[in-house]
Amino acid sequence: MEKIFSGIQPSGTLTLGNYLGAIKQFVALQNDYECYFCIVDEHAITVPQDRLKLRQNIRSLAALYLASGIDPEKATLFIQSEVPAHTQLGWMLQSIGYVGELERMTQYKDKSKGKEAVSTALLTYPALMAADILLYQTNVVPVGDDQKQHLELTRDLAERFNNRFNDIFTIPEIRIPKVGARIMSLQDPTKKMSKSDENEKGFISMLDNPKKIEKKIKSAVTDSDGIVKYDKENKPGVSNLLTIYSSCTGESIESLEAKYEGKGYGEFKQGVADAVVGLLQPIQEKYAVLVESDNLDDILDNGAEKASFVANKTVAKAKKAMGLGRVTKRK
Numbered sequence: 001m002e003k004i005f006s007g008i009q010p011s012g013t014l015t016l017g018n019y020l021g022a023i024k025q026f027v028a029l030q031n032d033y034e035c036y037f038c039i040v041d042e043h044a045i046t047v048p049q050d051r052l053k054l055r056q057n058i059r060s061l062a063a064l065y066l067a068s069g070i071d072p073e074k075a076t077l078f079i080q081s082e083v084p085a086h087t088q089l090g091w092m093l094q095s096i097g098y099v100g101e102l103e104r105m106t107q108y109k110d111k112s113k114g115k116e117a118v119s120t121a122l123l124t125y126p127a128l129m130a131a132d133i134l135l136y137q138t139n140v141v142p143v144g145d146d147q148k149q150h151l152e153l154t155r156d157l158a159e160r161f162n163n164r165f166n167d168i169f170t171i172p173e174i175r176i177p178k179v180g181a182r183i184m185s186l187q188d189p190t191k192k193m194s195k196s197d198e199n200e201k202g203f204i205s206m207l208d209n210p211k212k213i214e215k216k217i218k219s220a221v222t223d224s225d226g227i228v229k230y231d232k233e234n235k236p237g238v239s240n241l242l243t244i245y246s247s248c249t250g251e252s253i254e255s256l257e258a259k260y261e262g263k264g265y266g267e268f269k270q271g272v273a274d275a276v277v278g279l280l281q282p283i284q285e286k287y288a289v290l291v292e293s294d295n296l297d298d299i300l301d302n303g304a305e306k307a308s309f310v311a312n313k314t315v316a317k318a319k320k321a322m323g324l325g326r327v328t329k330r331k
Contacts, residue, residue, distance in 0.1 A: 002139040004033040005172075007040035007080065007132055010057035011049075014064055016204040016276060017183035017193035019283075020247045025142060027069035035075035036136050036307060037065060042080050042087065042128065046121040047111070063296055064206055067286035078303035085135055085311035090128035092318055093157050096164065097127050101156070106149055130154035135311040137170040146192070148174060166321035168314070183244060186220040189236035207284060210277045217241070217273040218266075228260035228268045238265075241272050248275040 006026060008018070029035060039061050044054060058079060065077055080086050102108065102123050112118040133141055133154050141151055151174045158169040183193045185202040193203045201216055208216070221237040230253050232239045246253050260268045290296050319325055 001032075001034045003036065003136055003170075004029055004140050004142065005036045005038065005133050005136050005138040006142055007038040007043070007129075008061060009040050009044045010054065010061045011044050011047075012057065012195035013060065013205045013207050015183075015193050015195050016206065016244065016280070018195070019068060019206055019280075020183050020244070022142065023065065023068045023070075024247075026075075029142070030071060030075040033140065036138070037070060037075055037077045038080050038132060038307075039065075039078070040080045040129075040132065043125055046119055046125050059296070060207075060291060062300055063287050063291040064283070066290055066296070066299065067283045072299045072303065076303050076306045077299060078307045079300060080132065082300070082304040083307045083311055085308065085315045086128065086131055088315050089131035089135055089311075089318060090124075092322060092324075093127040093130050093134075093161070094124055096160050097124075097153075097157060099123075101153060102126060105153070107146070126150050126153050127157070130157045133172055134158055134169045135314045136307075137310075137314065138172045139170060140175050141172050142175045161318070161321075166317075168317050168321050183247070184236065184240040186216055186237075186240070189221060189240040204276060206280060207287070208280075210281070213276050213280070214270075214273040217276065218269050220269065222265050222269075226264055228263065228265070229257055238268075241269065245272045245275050248272075248279040 006022070008014070008022070014023070026035065026037060039058055041054065041058050044057075062077065062079070066072070070077055105126055108123055108126075111122055129150055130153065133151075134157075141154075143151055151172070155171055155174075158171050162169055162171075185191045185193050185197060185199075186204070187197075187199050187202040191202075195203060195205070197203050201219055204213055204216055220241060222241070223235055223237060225235075227235075228238060228242070229235060230239045230242050242253050242256055245251070245256055251259075260271070
């Protein structure tokens, strides 16, 4: 069975965009692949974090994965920092990476722009991301467009290591989901919905209550012509709401256009809000039961143990290939 790896940073509560663009696909993929889903908390510290908030976010994210339908009997869910092999291999891969290729990473350029002091980790974390993936002999990595560059670097590092030392790593393939891959901001529909958006009205958190969801949808940017039609170029706001509505209900965009023909944006936005609430409420109910439960800890303990078993074998092979450690003289 082919393997999939995916990691999400615990840098804030997941958005509707994260769910529709990623987690919803993960729930389906776990039936056909050996899946490793990782909360990449060590990536989060490339920028300053409040330690108590970070730990709260880690636990919350794990509960959301499970509440959304990730089955620990089918997939391995774990926290990155609880599997030390990630940082071990990350350092080894840094030794074969080049400063120039790290400085070319778009995210490094964006996050370091205009800052006097930039964390070393912000520059080098793509090597850790490569380690996350390569540890599990991953065949497929489902990512958004914004992570494609990092995946290409992962492939380069794996091929460089294999050519220079030994054929240790599987070269992963990049998979960009076609449906629901890009849910846009409600306030600026030319930008992707993001949990780091300074404008809270721009994104829907998976834990927003129904009233908050309705308020955000009703204040979403549209246009002045009052026609519910999908036209990404000329009507980005309405097109985004149609994508959200369709992704939440499974109804086609064409049928939604017909449904709201001759009706105003008020009725349309109410329909979108009802669809989002209907999707998220059952997830929120499961989340509330899980987040403080011992069951969550048991699942994460088991996940770390399973992940460590696989990851440690890969690290041992990579160390041997590089010549690290000692040659034992014992018989």
